[in-house]
Amino acid sequence: MTRMTNPLILKLEQRDHLSDEEKRALENAISRVRVVEADEDIVREGDRPGESSLLLDGFAARYKIVSNGRRQISALHVAGDFIDLHSFLLKTMDHGVLALTTCRIASVPHATLEKITDEYPHLTRMLWLDTLIDGAIHREWLTAMGRLSAAAHMAHLICELYLRLKVVGRAESDTVQLPITQAELGDTLGLSTVHVNRVLQELRKEGLIRFQGDVLTILDWERLKKVGEFTSTYLSLQNEDR
Amino acid sequence: MTRMTNPLILKLEQRDHLSDEEKRALENAISRVRVVEADEDIVREGDRPGESSLLLDGFAARYKIVSNGRRQISALHVAGDFIDLHSFLLKTMDHGVLALTTCRIASVPHATLEKITDEYPHLTRMLWLDTLIDGAIHREWLTAMGRLSAAAHMAHLICELYLRLKVVGRAESDTVQLPITQAELGDTLGLSTVHVNRVLQELRKEGLIRFQGDVLTILDWERLKKVGEFTSTYLSLQNEDR
DNA sequence: TAGCCGCACTTACATATGTTTACGCTGCAG
DNA sequence: CTGCAGCGTAAACATATGTAAGTGCGGCTA
Secondary structure (H helix, E strand, C coil), rough: CCCCHHHHEEEEHHHCCHHHHHHHHHHHHHEEEEEECCCCCCCCCCCCEEEHHHHECEEEEEEECCCCCCCCCCCCCCCCCECCCCHHCCCCCCCEEEECEEEEEEEEEHHHHHHHHHHHHHHHHCCCCCCCCHHHHHHHHHHHHHHCCCCHEEEEHHHHHHHHHHHHEEEECCEEEEEHHHHHHHHHHHCHHHHHHCCCCCHHHCEEEEEEEEEECCCHHHHHHHHHCCCCCHHHCCCCCC | CCCCCCCCHHHHHHHHCCCCHHHHHHHHHHCCEEECCCCCCCEEECCCCCCCCEEEECCCCEEECCCCCCECCCCEECCCCCCCHHHHHHHCCEEEEEEECCEEEEEEEEHHHHHHHHHHHHHHHHHHHHHHHHHHHHHHHHHHHCCCCHHHHHHHHHHHHHHHHHHCCCCEECEEEEECCCEEEHHHHCCCCCHHHHHHHHHHCCCCCCCCCCCECCHHHHHHHHCCCCHHHHHHCEEEEC
């Protein structure tokens, strides 16, 4: 029933062609769909889940709490993201995943994933690819965090989120719904909330973005990309044989 | 000929049992072994390699240069690491890989990797796992970078490198050879060279480590772990069915 | 054996970002 | 309709880390 709109399939088909059989295998892999409310954990650090969660709708964040209570978000997830596909092989969650908004989540049992790896090599590669893109995003965040100014880092993140939302049909021309608080942005960028506020105002003053309530509008894509030193290569948006 | 000592096999077998056939498939996957001198690129950003590089010996770093010429290292690689296995599916390198020391490198053609994914589902999962651990390390670095002090971050990195070297038989009790300059450490941690120096002295003064020339000695493992808020879960050192 | 180069290390100073505290919206709960 | 809670915003001040410039040592190389 999510056939026509399954955002994972939408996303994967951007990267390579999927056969009808592969799509069917993916659809059938879903054992149940549940709803998680905002601010609830989808998986917790230390869990050993028996299934992986595919985000059908909503926003989620992978996070870790360090000793002084501070939190770092290591990934932001949007519709179509397999938020803990890695738990299939990693077994133990080394971080938690939190629903930032109400989330619709499809569960795929690890046993089913194992069957897919046994029977559908190409589909397996596509799932592997999905986790590799996760890794590429992590690397990109690392370099932004380590070597860009706070403003550039923010610009970079905005460029990335805009493109990722566009791929799964969640962008209207230059506008996306981005229900993320400044505190959450701070935990993502490794900044304080106060500084996030400063930096957002800077980007607004520069005429690069508008960000009111949940609605983010890109006012000057080219300059925003330049400020954030953003190139989309790492998102692997090209369609190729894989 | 590298049969007995192949560090990749050593590493994978730490995580799950490999059949003789799988080991043979891995050994046979290697098309050639080459040597890359220190400070040379092993792969460059933008490359579309037709093979992936397995590091048999030496130290390498994945890095990216940003506009002002600053460099960020997003991964440090030791013997047994498949430094660009992800290029098999990602196709285009979004970063370069540099030899930090003389490196012995085995090449595995992507065509061979594809054959492995077609014929050896479990071995495929183990290779996938290897890239997932890469991702887990990235996440850990992100949280260390975003939310730990420079000293804690450094302690964390040292804990991680020590363990990773130990797994592939490169540690002697509490000592490892770590041929990395302070400038390189800075590019890894997102710090200036000067600050790396300050922080290393702090760790020395605290009696946590000794670091003379290339030789790193862990003087107080427990306290070092505590300072770096280090837990090894993310390295997936447990042997499990995968 | 002289000289150079890379690297660890210093010091003085500069600044990006963090901390604390507070204020005023807005929307929801009672 | 009232009051509270979450969120964005603000200003003053604190500090971790960066920058610039330079010293000295050890190991190559000529």
